[in-house]
Amino acid sequence: MDIDALADRIARGDRRALARGITLVESGRADHRTAAVALLDRLAGRGEAMRIGLSGTPGVGKSTFIESFGTLLTGQGHRVAVLAVDPSSARSGGSILGDKTRMERLSRDPNAFIRPSPSQTELGGVARRTREAVRLCEVAGFDVVLIETVGVGQSETLVSWMTDLFVLLLAPGGGDELQGVKRGIMEMADLILVNKADGDLKSAATRTRADYAGALQLLRKRPQDPQGFPKALAVSAQADTGLTEAWTEMQSLHAWRVEHGHWETTRRAQNVHWFEEDVQQGILARLRTDPAMAAALGDLREAVEAGERPPSAAAAEVLDRLALPGAGGA
């Protein structure tokens, strides 16, 4: 594979090259991984998009929202990429974005790029690769990247390590509608959008928005935010209302963070986070590929799980079996 040529084509905004690059970073094959690492290295330091995490449980109208919101942005001259971190698709083998017919307008839009979620099995692995796919989209000239999740908690945490903003989409109604939203996600949101503020549900959406605005005021205080954030708004993706306001809020929060240095601080911390993750995961992966080591790790893990061995002693045994540079205790 000619990595230089692929890198050049991606940097020129070639959509087929971008799709091929993403397939490469998502691949589990060792030779593909080596090529993906080289590709990303070649493209380092280029491109800078606003990265937006978008979470919401099924039924909240996420596809319709992406369709309307994405079309709004391309109408303003932005180039929009949509990616998904979807651990459930790993099980079904399907993809939350696989059905592009639910986003007919946007998928035909020359300034939008919709990528179905990868069907990997390991959540951390998927997220790491999604982050790399985001990088490729940036390099290809997409200046807004939406990363979609399904509200299961762990994936939101991972997505927060690769985004600048986090938007939570909710349905109108009381607390019951929140059953599907796992704890901790509310806390991560920069903007809560109560969708379906149209027709019969309009007044319910307005009430729900007010409830969340009150709860946010009571529960939050973040030094890195300007006054008034996190915010709750009522929108209708179907009727196309409130989306311009939502986008204005996102831009204003983003601009504030850039101006006050929070954006750069966050990006730097995110970079280091993925580096350390990659080192640790890489070391563990290599340990598991050594049969004797893998067996020993499994046995020790079981003993620790059952409380028969303390974690420290079991870990010391693992370290003793490794011939690492350096010496001495932890």
Place this chain on the structure above:
Amino acid sequence: MDIDALADRIARGDRRALARGITLVESGRADHRTAAVALLDRLAGRGEAMRIGLSGTPGVGKSTFIESFGTLLTGQGHRVAVLAVDPSSARSGGSILGDKTRMERLSRDPNAFIRPSPSQTELGGVARRTREAVRLCEVAGFDVVLIETVGVGQSETLVSWMTDLFVLLLAPGGGDELQGVKRGIMEMADLILVNKADGDLKSAATRTRADYAGALQLLRKRPQDPQGFPKALAVSAQADTGLTEAWTEMQSLHAWRVEHGHWETTRRAQNVHWFEEDVQQGILARLRTDPAMAAALGDLREAVEAGERPPSAAAAEVLDRLALPGAGGA
């Protein structure tokens, strides 16, 4: 050092041996660490306390609460140990529990054991050692262990990996009082106690409790909890009111989780978590003790932070420099 003898004395409930054991697990010296690992290994599988995480910002009355609550428990025949995870003490060199005079009754109570927080510099390291101190207290026959934190966020996450229950202590009043409580902590609480429900503040505390009860109802839903949890109660550590009710709620939640298997599931996951943490931290610590490796890691980290190298390529370089068993990509 005779580890066997020390282990025996701790298991017989000898307070001086317990204090010495904790000093050992808290020590940063390599030979002490080796001895601590051996000590914990010797004592594996013994003792089982209810571990309670307690968080609250300075001024909320945490010392008074521990004094009154701890005395209530020893009065019921429990043996209570109090430990602290206090990252701020690492900076000041002091200790949140150092001033035992603030807990005069409890510190003279033969059925209580109060341990000032260790003055370590690395938060993860402190927490790991606190977890080991908790183990020693359990083995020494303390059946309730309180682990105190100061509401800075990261330490609460670490404490949640070593406790069965998480209690958040708040002051009466509106949202303003929450300035010191970092985001995410509210989400972790099983029980929110609004303290100082006495005298002039009583009605404010009652109102605050109702506000939080409402917010909890709106924001939470945890499958591993019985109906009604997380809960908010008003208490007064000073006037000694509401503490019996709070303890009853903790016992009932704990019993429910034990009965439904959630307690065991959590403990097993916690054990594995610390094992994996120890392995990863141990590997990274050994890397850093190798001068050439440490220099390379530092350079790569800087390049990643500045966005000059992608995390994946920098991590691949680190892995290539290691001669680990196994081979192939991540």
